[in-house]
Amino acid sequence: MPDSVKAPTQFNQLPHAGVLPRLMALIYDILIVAGLWMVYGFFAMMVATTFGGLQCQPEHLDYTPCVGGPLYRFGLLLVTAGYFFWSWRAAGQTxxxxxxxxxxxxxxxxxxxxxxxxxxxxxxxVSLGVFCLGFLWGYLRADGASWHDLASDSEVRRLPKKKKEKKL
Structure with a gap:
């Protein structure tokens, strides 16, 4: 956790995060995940064509044999979950x-x-896929908790701005 939030009592004193900042942070994270997917896709295509014996046909724009199967999709899921799990466990933030x-x-x-x-x-x-109802649920609650907060017994708090030190 950052230096500004070391003790649990300090975390519980921070204000709850609103729905809009959470959705905006999710947009940022979607861009990061898209970049990770591109890197994964590059390596998956290299491995599939080199070691898998798959014959991609770029001249026909047919990459399905290389990156269309269930194994590739499972890799995308692992990359996405890995990003969020690592971020949440390491620092509590994506x-x-x-x-x-x-x-x-x-x-x-x-x-x-x-x-x-x-x-x-x-x-x-699910919170996002059901017309964002899981996130919008936060507007009905005083703590702003979404469905995934309630299900995972977690909460999202807003950190204070860092104070700038004056230079002499």
Missing amino acids: IGMRAWRLMVANNNGVQLSWYQCFIRALVGP
Whole structure:
């Protein structure tokens, strides 16, 4: 956790994050994940054509044998989950959450467990996929909790702005 939030009592004193900053942070994270998918796709295509004996036909714009199968899609899922799990477990923040000064932790202010990360990652797409109702649910609650917060017993708080030091 950052220096500004070391003790659980300090985390619990921070204001709850609103729905709009959370969605904006998610947009940032989608861009990061898209970049990770491109890198993964590049390496998957190299491996598939070199070692897999697959014959991609770029002249016909047919890359399906190289990157269209269930194994490739499972890799995309692992890359996406890995990004979020690593971010939540390592610092309590994804890159998008850092930009919007948001932090996720359990209700005691302690970093998420692997189980909480799994539940959060499982319910998060449902919150988003059902016309964003899982996120909009936060407008109905005083703490702004979304479906994946409630399911994973976690909460997202807004971090304070860092104070700039004056130069002499």
